Amino acid sequence: MEDLRITIIQTELHWENASANRQMFEKHFENSTPPADIIILPEMFTTGFTMNASANAETMDGETVDWMCNWSEKKNCIITGSIIIKDNSSYFNRLIWMKPDGNFETYDKRHLFRLSGEEKIFAAGEKKLIASAKGWKICPLICYDLRFPVWSRRTSQQDYDVLIYIANWPERRITAWKQLLPARAVENQSYVIGVNRIGRDGNDVLHTGESSVFNFRGEKISRTEPEKESVETILLSYSDLENFRSRHPFHLDADGFELLK
Numbered sequence: 001m002e003d004l005r006i007t008i009i010q011t012e013l014h015w016e017n018a019s020a021n022r023q024m025f026e027k028h029f030e031n032s033t034p035p036a037d038i039i040i041l042p043e044m045f046t047t048g049f050t051m052n053a054s055a056n057a058e059t060m061d062g063e064t065v066d067w068m069c070n071w072s073e074k075k076n077c078i079i080t081g082s083i084i085i086k087d088n089s090s091y092f093n094r095l096i097w098m099k100p101d102g103n104f105e106t107y108d109k110r111h112l113f114r115l116s117g118e119e120k121i122f123a124a125g126e127k128k129l130i131a132s133a134k135g136w137k138i139c140p141l142i143c144y145d146l147r148f149p150v151w152s153r154r155t156s157q158q159d160y161d162v163l164i165y166i167a168n169w170p171e172r173r174i175t176a177w178k179q180l181l182p183a184r185a186v187e188n189q190s191y192v193i194g195v196n197r198i199g200r201d202g203n204d205v206l207h208t209g210e211s212s213v214f215n216f217r218g219e220k221i222s223r224t225e226p227e228k229e230s231v232e233t234i235l236l237s238y239s240d241l242e243n244f245r246s247r248h249p250f251h252l253d254a255d256g257f258e259l260l261k
Contacts, residue, residue, distance in 0.1 A: 001135050001238040004162070007036035008222070010211040010230045012199030013168075016056055018046035018083075022067050029071055032231050037133050041081025042166050042197040043143050044093065049168035049201060050084075053121050057086035068098040076100050078133055081166055082109065082142055090123040095140050095166065097131045105131055109142040110151055118144075136161045136238065143167040146180050146194075150257065154188040161241060163188060167196040171206040178210055182218035189216045189245050191236050198227055216244050 009028050014020035025041065032039070043049065046064050047056045058064050064083050072079045078099055085094040093109040108125030112118040128151070131138045139160040145151055146165050154160060163184055169177045177194065185192040191213065198209040213222035213234045224230045245251075 001242075003238060004134055004136050004236040005034070005037045005233055006193060006213070006236065007032055007039045007231060007233045008193065008195045008211050008213065008224065009039065009041055010196065010198060010209045010224055010228070010232075011042075012229065013042065013045065013048040013197050013201070015048050015202035016050055016052065018056070018058070018064060021046045022064065026071070028231050029075060032075075032233070034233055036075070036077050036233055038078040038080065038138075039075065040164060040166065040193060040195045041079070042195055043082045043168045044084060045081040045166075046083050048197070049116070049205075051117055051121050053084050053086075053091040057084045057091055059086055065096060065098075065104070068096055069102050069104070072098045072100050073102065078131075080140055080164070091121060092125070093118070093122050093142060095129070095142055097129065097140060105129055107140055107142070109145065111144040111148055113144045130160055136236075138162045138164060140164040140166070143169060146184070147176070149184070149187065150259070152184055152188065153257075154190060154251070155254075155256075156251070160190060161238070162191045162193065162236065164193045165195070167194065168201070168207060169196045169210075171208040174208055174210055178212075181212055182214045182220070185214040185216055186218040189241075189248065189250060191215055191241065198229065216241055 082095040085092045095107040097105040107129035110125045137160040181194045193213050195211045197207045208226045210226050211224045224232045
């Protein structure tokens with residue numbers, strides 16, 4: 001299996017201004033080197049973490065999905081991040097997994113952040129997405145999902161090789177972010193990628209980023225610094241992952257479980 005090159009973008013977001021955010025990310029795309037297999041954007045990357053869904057929602061045939069399609073083709077890589085989507089009469093915090101050929105998959109945020117009233121505005125997702133890139137299996141999740149290890153759990157050796165969390169995780173709870181990311185890597189024997197925004201949002205909530213990539217040992221392998229705009233590309237080794245799993249088959253002793261809801 002080939003190694004996987006991922007690019008993480010840590011940046012401020014223009015509050016509820018999709019056009020300005022798309023233009024900003026275009027500059028990052030144009031300046032990003034070396035080439036990536038996957039470019040990862042934060043949660044609600046067109047608006048920031050707003051509950052003003054009715055004024056900011058798009059549809060699946062709207063501007064941002066079309067923009068992701070065009071740039072995925074231009075960069076010849078997968079581009080992923082979440083936006084506010086209106087689907088029928090419901091709003092979703094929806095991650096788009098856009099491929100260079102124009103095909104895409106989606107994941108709707110399962111755990112909605114009660115402290116911001118997200119569960120009152122948005123509908124919760126009901127199933128995980130296991131996507132793929134260059135033969136790797138990848139599970140992308142969103143922000144608050146990080147606090148729920150059962151939802152993140154790799155239930156078999158074949159489930160996934162990489163967990164991705166995209167976020168608008170505030171500075172006042174950043175200790176949990178920094179502790180739970182490597183914990184998920186260790187317990188699932190997988191790479192874990194956390195991409196978080198920086199700066200103050202429209203509610204004056206401060207975000208310091210702390211975007212990070214951890215290997216299957218829970219060791220940080222990225223260099224992105226907190227509070228700084230950054231575009232970083234990291235190489236993930238599949239042979240290192242497989243060798244570690246084969247030497248440490250902890251999954252064989254894992255507890256089975258069934259999600260009832």
